[in-house]
Amino acid sequence: MKYVDEYSDAEIVQKLLAKIHSTSQSHPKRIVLMEVCGTHTMAIFRSGLRRLLPSNIRLLSGPGCPVCVTPNHYLDKAIAYARKDDVIITTFGDMLRVPGSSSSLEKEKSCGGDVVVVYSPLEALKIAQENTGKKIVFLAIGFETTAPTVAATIKIAQEKNIQNFFAFSGHKLVPPAMQALVGYKDLHIDGFICPGHVSTIIGSKPYEFISEQYNIPCVVTGFEPLDIVQAIFMLTQQIVNSEAPKVQIQYRRSVKEEGNLRALDLMREIFEVEESNWRGLGNIPESGLKIKEGFSAYDAEANVPVQVEETRENEACICGAILRGVNTPLDCPLFGRICTPESPVGPCMVSSEGTCAAYFKYGDYGK
Amino acid sequence: MCLAIPMKVIEIKNSEAVVELGGVEREANLQLVEDVRVGDYILIHAGFAIQKLDREEAEKTLSYLRQMAEMV
Ligand code: SF4
Numbered sequence: 001m002k003y004v005d006e007y008s009d010a011e012i013v014q015k016l017l018a019k020i021h022s023t024s025q026s027h028p029k030r031i032v033l034m035e036v037c038g039t040h041t042m043a044i045f046r047s048g049l050r051r052l053l054p055s056n057i058r059l060l061s062g063p064g065c066p067v068c069v070t071p072n073h074y075l076d077k078a079i080a081y082a083r084k085d086d087v088i089i090t091t092f093g094d095m096l097r098v099p100g101s102s103s104s105l106e107k108e109k110s111c112g113g114d115v116v117v118v119y120s121p122l123e124a125l126k127i128a129q130e131n132t133g134k135k136i137v138f139l140a141i142g143f144e145t146t147a148p149t150v151a152a153t154i155k156i157a158q159e160k161n162i163q164n165f166f167a168f169s170g171h172k173l174v175p176p177a178m179q180a181l182v183g184y185k186d187l188h189i190d191g192f193i194c195p196g197h198v199s200t201i202i203g204s205k206p207y208e209f210i211s212e213q214y215n216i217p218c219v220v221t222g223f224e225p226l227d228i229v230q231a232i233f234m235l236t237q238q239i240v241n242s243e244a245p246k247v248q249i250q251y252r253r254s255v256k257e258e259g260n261l262r263a264l265d266l267m268r269e270i271f272e273v274e275e276s277n278w279r280g281l282g283n284i285p286e287s288g289l290k291i292k293e294g295f296s297a298y299d300a301e302a303n304v305p306v307q308v309e310e311t312r313e314n315e316a317c318i319c320g321a322i323l324r325g326v327n328t329p330l331d332c333p334l335f336g337r338i339c340t341p342e343s344p345v346g347p348c349m350v351s352s353e354g355t356c357a358a359y360f361k362y363g364d365y366g367k
Numbered sequence: 368m369c370l371a372i373p374m375k376v377i378e379i380k381n382s383e384a385v386v387e388l389g390g391v392e393r394e395a396n397l398q399l400v401e402d403v404r405v406g407d408y409i410l411i412h413a414g415f416a417i418q419k420l421d422r423e424e425a426e427k428t429l430s431y432l433r434q435m436a437e438m439v
Contacts, residue, residue: 003373003408003420006429015436039369066368092413094368120414122396142413145369149415152398197369200410200418223370226432233435253425254410254418263399263417353368 003253007224008047016229020236021054027240030056032188033232034325036178037195038065038353039223045362047225057232061358063177063323064195066142066170067094067351069278073311074141074170075100080306081137081168082113087304088131090124091139093117098347101312121153121167128157128165137300140167145197147171147289148263151270154291154298166300169291172276174198175206176287180278182214187325191235192218193228196251201267203259204247211245222251270295279347280320317346322355329356336360371412373420376405386411 024031035041041061044050050059063069079100082089089105096106096117109115114134118124121138128136140150150167157165174195181187194207199220207218217238221231231250238245249255267289276288291299316334321327329335329348339345341357348354374386374393384403386395393411397403400416409416 001408001422001425003425006425009432012432012436016432019435037369064369092368122414142368145371145412145417148399148417149396149413152396152415155398195369197371197410197412197417200371230428230432250428252428253421260399260418262401266399351368 004224007222007226009226013225013229016226016233017052020057020229020233023233023236023240024054024057027056030058031190031236031239032058032060033191033193033235034060034062034181034189035193036062036064036174037198038068038351039197040064040193040195040221040228041355041358042353043223043225044228045358047228048362049225049228053232057236060189060325061322061355062181062325063278063281064143064174065348065351065353065355066146066172067098068319068323068347068354069172069280070095070098070141070170070347071277071279072101072313073277073308075104076311077306077308078105078139078168079103079108080308081300081304082108082115084304084306087135087137088114088116088127089137089139090116090118090127092141094351095139095141097344097350099314099345101309121150122156125153125157125162125165128162132164134164135304136165137304138165138167139170141170143172143174143195143198144201144267147271148201148260148267151266154270154295155266157298158295163297165298166303167291167298168300169271169289171271171289172278173273173287173289175202175210176284177278177281178207178210180281180284181325182210182216184324184326189216189325190239192216193231193235194218194220194247196220196222196227196254199251199255199259201260201263204249204255204257207247211247215245217245218247220247220249220251220255222254227251278323280323314345319346319348319356322348329359332356369412371410371417373408374411376403376407376409379403379405384409384416
């Protein structure tokens, strides 16, 4: 058991698809399923699944790409940090090329800004230990999957008495964003493919209100082709058979109902919930994480003062509406012509998990 | 960005593990997980293990899927 190859058996995928075709055939309406998570969006495009589904099942990509939903204001502040001589910015690679109001971290780097791409917040901590004369600002973006790793890193910084490591928290929480989505009148969703790794941390319970209050079935799903096909099958069954909507876990090898309690405890020890601004979705109550006062010594915003330029949005980019599920990249006049992965205009084209990047790379415009 | 990769634990020292996939070795911090042993598969995200994969559940899912496929 390697936990990967076993779940991409093409023959079983084909057979399950046949089942989905026969189950959905009898359904009088089109079934719209949203994959909330950007890693799912990529997995779905890579496997070519969209083309293989019946024509009355539509997959919609949601706001689950952390880089894409990070608003310009955050980027502008990160860029302002990068312009300070005594600061080294440490960041996940996807953030580098995202355009802010007038610059990007990549541009700042080429103008001499100290910007280092790291794979883990622990690497940022190591850089702090090696550069005691500098302030190391780690761009802490990501959902519940990533926030515990940053919380653990802050704890380690405290234990080792490292005083020049600062996290700039842009962490966001997935269930409140789903609640915002189901509230949009111009968006109809019949079922949610819920993120497997966010749920590895938070469990399946935080989605229950969506099934119970909004009557939308949810399936917590893994990332291999069989996982995704099974989840679509489970959702279609719930919808076609008009079962009482419920939350089911497909990704049982990783997700427990209660989640990863150790990771949750640590996350709650370091962070508190606050309102947060999402690109495309606006301010959503209790959807972000800020560093608690007791740990403010590790909070970039409390320790590294900066002047941030006035935030401007690129009017032509409709990334926001795409993140809201009401438009697709094909509705954007810049898509593929002016905006490409080589010269991205908006974050949805920069991030490898962005919907525009997925459409561009896989050319899968069918549905 | 929520990508996490199953890797096999080949060594454990305190709260760090050496994990392996396809001949590539990496270090992973074990603070977020419990009861990890050499030979286990753990999901690695941003340098941390975020879960130990449950072999029994993994096999259950697969055998369920195979059964379903036979019923077509
Ligand atoms: S194609 Fe480019 S400009 Fe258009 S919505 Fe996507 S990221 Fe924005």
